[in-house]
Amino acid sequence: MASERLATLPLPRTEGDPLSPAASGRIYDRVLDDILAGLIPAGARLKVGELAARYGTSTNPVREALQQLRGEGFVVIEPNRGARVRPIDESFVRDMYEINVLIEPYLVRWFADYATDADIARMEAIQDEIEALGFERHDRYDQLDEDFHRVVYDRHYNRNAVELWHRYRKTLGTISRGLTIGRSRYAARLAEHRELIRCLKQQDTEGATRAIETHVRGSGRHIIDLMRSER
Template sequence: MSSDRSAAALPTARHIAEALRRDIDLGRLPAGAALRQEELAARFGVSRLPVREALAHLEAEGLLVVHPNRGAFVTAPDADEVRELFDLRVLIETDLLARAAAQLTERELRRLEVLQQQLDLEDQPEEWLRLDRDFHHGLYAPAARPHSLALAASLRARVNRFYRSLFRPNQHAGTWGAEHRAILAALRHGDPDAAQRALRAHLEHTATLTLASLQAAPEV
């Protein structure tokens, strides 16, 4: 019976996790914010079971820390952790791109170019983050490496929250767009090595901006 209840609750738990992840990304839940199970259950109109499952999922992603008898809190990664996360992103995402390049079809490449055109025009942070996530996933998906893709997505989720402050007031979107187009140009010319170098430079630049944003943020 408990197994049936857990299975039935999974879609609701995923919905709750997605909503809370979005709140963290957009700064609605800042670092150090407490998440109370009873409040979340009331917010989503569910029992505590799917709430606990959602919080456990976000804890596994590194977005929350759960203290026994105290509750769940949004994590506050320090500079060393952020640097490590980006180092891992460089390793995994450049490897995925190298594997994907040989499998990338003309249709997939055109879709990436269309996504970049949409990114160039987008000025809403939430939608921009979604499009950027789709762009990077589209770069790597042809590699057909589900575990690496899941790890890349998890690492990105842990630094997404910093993109919000970097995006406003669009001061870096143009530079990121140029970096994306450099990756696409290398792929278009059949040069996966150049595409990897461009991706590495893009991620390193984003890491530098993220660390600067973290250092400028008030302590919590």
């Protein structure tokens, strides 16, 4: 099938973009971006040689990137069949949100004990800007929403947890941009942000943890419901 062969896809320019064998992180990002954009479709075979030619690199960083993508669930590697792209379906999104509902409360719980007045003021300033946007500037909203959460997460000592959150956020954000998020969900997000700020101001660690768990669960349910309704 044509969809199974990467050779049928247009190769991006690689002039002026040399990639060393040690650049598996950049290859990972490029493969993941192409998967999320649909340029490498679900079920497509991922041949190491073809990917190396596609991205203008050697085979070693491609192998490392595929192993990382396998570990994160984007790629399935089967004996005698090689690597394939896993379909990004409801169960895939559910799994990501279930992991996020563990990660984000963990990050918030630590932040609640160390947040400064300046941190909370920064969150409030970002939230004010989000609310001033209304519901039309989705691209700007996404960036501000990430900025809001980064105030909370970027100071955490566990960089692996923060990086995992960021990768999942990138993936889920790409998926959600292909869906029509209802105004009621946008309004709920704003209220959930305000509740998180309120709890942090009061140094209510348990309340802040509950607030972010509600926030993550609500977003997950909404995205999965939209995927079901639009399939």
